[in-house]
Amino acid sequence: MIKSLRNALVVSPNTEGTDLTLLHFIRTLKQRYQAMMGLDSRSTGTLSMNLEALLPSLDLAEAHIEKSLLKESSKDHYRHITVIGPTQAGKSTMINWLVGESVATASPLAGYTVHPQGFAFGPSPLSEEAITGYFKGYQRIPRSSLSANDLHAFSLESLSSLGTSLNDVVLWDTPDFDSVDSTRYQHAVLRVAALSDLLLITLSKDKYGDLSVWEFLKLIEPLGQPTTLIINKTDPDAPP
Numbered sequence: 001m002i003k004s005l006r007n008a009l010v011v012s013p014n015t016e017g018t019d020l021t022l023l024h025f026i027r028t029l030k031q032r033y034q035a036m037m038g039l040d041s042r043s044t045g046t047l048s049m050n051l052e053a054l055l056p057s058l059d060l061a062e063a064h065i066e067k068s069l070l071k072e073s074s075k076d077h078y079r080h081i082t083v084i085g086p087t088q089a090g091k092s093t094m095i096n097w098l099v100g101e102s103v104a105t106a107s108p109l110a111g112y113t114v115h116p117q118g119f120a121f122g123p124s125p126l127s128e129e130a131i132t133g134y135f136k137g138y139q140r141i142p143r144s145s146l147s148a149n150d151l152h153a154f155s156l157e158s159l160s161s162l163g164t165s166l167n168d169v170v171l172w173d174t175p176d177f178d179s180v181d182s183t184r185y186q187h188a189v190l191r192v193a194a195l196s197d198l199l200l201i202t203l204s205k206d207k208y209g210d211l212s213v214w215e216f217l218k219l220i221e222p223l224g225q226p227t228t229l230i231i232n233k234t235d236p237d238a239p240p
């Protein structure tokens with residue numbers, strides 16, 4: 001059923017009526033799964049585990065439709081570019097490299113970035129309210145106030161595009177999708193992934209073959225978004 005749902009998402013005409021019907025269906029399906037998981041956890045738990053594994057694709061499908069509704073209602077023409085990848089791949093470093101200055105915090109500590117962090121580069125006005133609405137259930141707070149104790153938060157700050165080659169772009173730094181803790185913020189990562197017009201999947205040379213990377217790629221593949229794979233942390237002396 002999930003496969004046909006994904007196909008339906010890709011081929012369905014992008015009219016608001018169709019989107020709303022599909023959105024209602026997906027939300028209902030999620031509620032049913034969660035109810036069944038609650039009942040099953042009192043018995044064997046096998047069904048629960050199977051249904052839990054399906055929830056990310058429903059989260060993604062829900063976010064995908066909400067993004068298309070956002071695009072229809074949004075008054076701005078910003079493009080969302082998201083750096084996504086496993087822990088320590090150099091995602092925050094990549095953001096800083098793209099901007100040309102240190103805006104995101106890179107760290108040798110694994111799992112340092114645990115919230116979606118958006119950096120908007122104008123000059124046009126950005127429909128900030130629409131984006132905040134898209135992140136329903138998440139509080140928008142200043143980047144300096146983000147706390148690892150509250151994962152239901154994100155930041156979005158406007159920065160000067162002067163000196164960058166970015167024009168009406170929101171660059172998103174994201175938490176990893178492969179650490180033990182990643183299930184706690186996976187929902188947020190999928191939300192940003194669905195919002196994106198371009199995904200920059202950043203991998204390190206040690207991690208590009210990890211199963212988690214290929215499972216994540218398989219999960220987002222039905223969205224059909226323009227995607228670039230970047231292999232980071234390569235040896236500068238290695239032959240090309």
Ligand SMILES: Nc1nc2c(ncn2[C@@H]2O[C@H](COP(=O)(O)OP(=O)(O)O)[C@@H](O)[C@H]2O)c(=O)[nH]1
Nearest residue numbers: 087088089090091092093105106107108232233
């Ligand atoms: N050697 C090397 N280290 C890097 C590179 N990119 C990032 N790092 C380092 O790897 C660590 C993790 O980087 P960070 O950007 O925080 O990774 P994130 O967890 O994916 O956001 C930091 O100590 C960075 O300085 C690279 O291309 N080469």
Ligand SMILES: [Mg+2]
Nearest residue numbers: 091092112113
């Ligand atoms: Mg980071």
